[in-house]
Amino acid sequence: MVASVAHEIKNPAACISCNFEFLDSYYENLMAVLVAYEAEVTEESTKIKQLKEEEDFDFILEDLPKIIKSIGTASDRLTETLGSLHNFSHLDEAKPTLSDINECIDSTLIILHNRIKYSIEVIKNYGDLPLINCYSGQLSQVFMNIISNAIEALGDKMAEQKKASRAWQPQIKITTEILETADTEFVAIRIADNGPGIPLEIQEQIFDMFFTTKPVGKGTGLGLAISNQIVTKKHGGQLLLSSHPDTGTEFQIILPIFG
Template sequence: MVAQVSEIATQVVARSGLNATEVNIDSTLGDLSLWECSVDVSQPGRIVAQIFKEHSLLPGVILTDKGQLAGMISRRRFLEQLSRPYGLEVFIRREIRVLNRLANQKVGDHLSPGHLIFSGETPIVEAAVQSLERPPEKLYEPVVIECSTHRYCLLDIHQLLLAQSKIHELTTQLLRENTQAHLIQTEKLASLGQMVAGLAHEIRNPVNTLWGNVKFLKTYSQDLLDLVDAYKKESGEDPEAIEDLKEDIDFEYLENDLPELIDSMQESAERLNQLVGGMRNFSHMGENHAQLANLHECLDSTLLILRNKLKYGINLVKNYGELPLVECYSGQLSQVFMNLLTNAIDALNEREQSEQWQPEITITTEWLAEADESEWVKIQIADNGVGIPAEIQERIFETFFTTKPVGKGTGLGLAISHQIVTEKHKGELKLRSQPGSGTTFEIWLPISQSSSPD
């Protein structure tokens, strides 16, 4: 909205916009209330004096020379020149160009007016920073805004600083809320880790009992079947009552199915035992000290937990090399593996299915020796999913940055993973991705934490 205020020798227009206290984090200079007032430098000083007299809030006027921008003179600078001895008599009738030239010479600016000129699309915070970097004598001068091509407005520095202060307040509040959310999420993960560890411990004893006793059950059942078979061979034909009972219980089917049933129970008990072991390994979130760990066991424990997600048509390839035991926080690394593998599964699910494409995740491990004789292990987790757009790859490890819909992503997984690898383990987490072809994450870890560089 543009409202005409008055018209004397020139037009003064107040361009309505957001109040400084109504801005948001993404607001630009063009969103603020601006003043539009220009005077040709050939006009006498009394014109500017009259404009300032009639418009007490006007911070300055734009100076033009034959329609081209020639500079700006602020209310403060103009009145300062007129208040000098004989200033009123000297400048009131002379051209504005004379007063402007002398005013700029006073601040050592005789070659160029040097006023700040911003586009209307400039973020408020960026403009405020540049404004505050000006010399002290120009610190409170209004700034020039290019509202459109060859059309300029003025912004009172007071309004700019108020808006910047409001944005700082909003940013601080958002950071506080995000930090609180991060702390809550971290606390939940720690509590979950403790709960899973306790639950796994409680489940492990009965699971071990089942797993151990099913072996005896298999032996005992086979012995009983062998005994029944021996009785049959010795006694010949079974009595009629025995034959009736065998028919009632379908003994022939029972004899064939019982060993298979016990084998299935043994396999399930073994899987349950592995799952509980994997949960215990994965839940070591609160280690106070780095300990030697088998990274292949950490990976397999994580894959075991993700088994339900991986079984739907995803081909898993494990290229495990020979790895030494690595000094690390195994529970935290398991969390990294979980985050990267979950992202890989999501990327595969997002890609459009086709007959020529088979969803695949490849895990590769390697033991490396650098030129400086330091030893590292490298873990690659690669998928052939949708890939990550090039324009956001640099932001992928930023806290709270996510491309997932609201409610499906917190923006913490990769940020926490990066922190665990780089800060906790003094390693590196690298990304390679080709949109449409897939993504590879590389985890580089020093074998020994004590010998790794700070």
């Protein structure tokens, strides 16, 4: 589904972004001519004056660059989002491929942009990682599940803090680094939030299929169960939890580097 939608949008999006480059540079060329022209022609005819007034010439001159700029931003964003969706479209990829984990996380953040917006501060602390032989679409799914949970947990705490009129800055901190042991190297990805934490009594259960504390229709209880499968079974890695009500929750994904 995601793959086919992404595919459908790809060509028109490429057309927009490619032609935008021309639009932008033609606009600048036209402006250069216009400025030169206006400098030379000091006396304007009444006809030109009238036409300028009728067509709102001054306003257009002021508004046009803004419009062009915002189309450019939107077009960049569209291209970026499509790139991210592309990562997700490999969900049932048969073979692992060499992938950049930091890039996978960034793609996930772009997809979640609307839910993160400006209310949550995202602190990225990326290490210099080698390419990892992995199922990148599935790992993106893992990042998606864990970051979504963090956003939801932070949302809950935000509502609570607001009620108590306390100032508190919701944060998601993402760290990636290489861990070395005597004979192997691992990549560690830590995703931490300063949300409400997970009560000790349920910490054992959160990786169970269908375990959720969220209302019907909101939680499926599948996110962590699937993530755990992908990390352990598909990648021979580990998904670790550390959580405390005072500090929040941290999930750590550990992946062996092979290949």
